[in-house]
Amino acid sequence: MKRIVLFLITNLAVMLVLSASMSILGVGRYLNAQGLDLTQLLIFSALIGFTGAIISLLMSKWMAKQSVNARVIDPNAPANAEEAWLVDTVHQLADRAGIGRPEVAIYDGEPNAFATGAFKNDALVAVSTGLLRGMTEEEVMAVLGHEVAHIANGDMVTLTLIQGVVNTFVIFLARLAGYFVDRVLLRNDRDVGMAYYASVFVFELIFGVLASIIVAWFSRQREYRADAGSAQLLGSRQPMIHALARLGGMAPGELPKNFEASGISGGRSISAIFASHPPIAARIQALQSAQSV
Numbered sequence: 001m002k003r004i005v006l007f008l009i010t011n012l013a014v015m016l017v018l019s020a021s022m023s024i025l026g027v028g029r030y031l032n033a034q035g036l037d038l039t040q041l042l043i044f045s046a047l048i049g050f051t052g053a054i055i056s057l058l059m060s061k062w063m064a065k066q067s068v069n070a071r072v073i074d075p076n077a078p079a080n081a082e083e084a085w086l087v088d089t090v091h092q093l094a095d096r097a098g099i100g101r102p103e104v105a106i107y108d109g110e111p112n113a114f115a116t117g118a119f120k121n122d123a124l125v126a127v128s129t130g131l132l133r134g135m136t137e138e139e140v141m142a143v144l145g146h147e148v149a150h151i152a153n154g155d156m157v158t159l160t161l162i163q164g165v166v167n168t169f170v171i172f173l174a175r176l177a178g179y180f181v182d183r184v185l186l187r188n189d190r191d192v193g194m195a196y197y198a199s200v201f202v203f204e205l206i207f208g209v210l211a212s213i214i215v216a217w218f219s220r221q222r223e224y225r226a227d228a229g230s231a232q233l234l235g236s237r238q239p240m241i242h243a244l245a246r247l248g249g250m251a252p253g254e255l256p257k258n259f260e261a262s263g264i265s266g267g268r269s270i271s272a273i274f275a276s277h278p279p280i281a282a283r284i285q286a287l288q289s290a291q292s293v
Helices: 002-025 038-058 060-068 081-097 129-134 137-152 155-185 194-234 238-248 257-262 280-288
Strands: 103-107 113-119 122-128
Touching: 038 060, 038 155, 060 103, 060 113, 060 122, 081 103, 081 137, 081 194, 103 129, 113 137, 113 155, 122 129, 122 137, 129 137, 137 155, 137 194, 137 238, 155 194, 194 238, 194 280, 238 280
Parallel strands: 103 122
Antiparallel strands: 113 122
């Protein structure tokens, strides 16, 4: 229920921002008597496409904490030795990576960990109790290095920009295709009819599926980079290889879709081309074949 409420709140915020922005900029009137105004349509598409992605990024830390009931550890007053070690390890890795020290949180759940946040120097690293219980200290450190590498690489921002670009083209091309169906195929020379809106809906679904393949591909590439980043931060590839091997024998905990790609392990996917994470075996092989570390 909490995730549904957060989803509705986020979308309401998006709609409010969009409404205000469109009123100020005067966009959204891309259909006129002469046909499609492609410039207005592109502005409209970019505004819609990027706004949702950027708002999600700006709210990502708060939404992550709320979605998994994460408890942020006070670095000045950890509850126990494990929490003290966790905070100290993340901070040491962040110092090595040259980024600001992120917030560190723990949440109850099956093995997983994730990093999120809009800024390198104001991020969040969260670890599940299942991962802490199921891995050795060295393996947990490797996972933490993986998450810190995500932050240092700017993966959250880059993924948001890619999502915004593909969203823009999905919206733009769907309306262009819908207009073609309405005016050219159906020869409607009056105001756009239901065929236009129905076509736009169908084409948004089709182009959205194609766009998700592109985003998933990039997400998989950044997992390889984060694995390599962990190896560099720890000075050895073996801890990350051991952590991945251990993770391969566990049932990973699923994360909410809005930051699933930031986890050490991805959720189920109907096909490999839609997966946010590469197979564990492929990640281990990539580390083993790396030229350095």
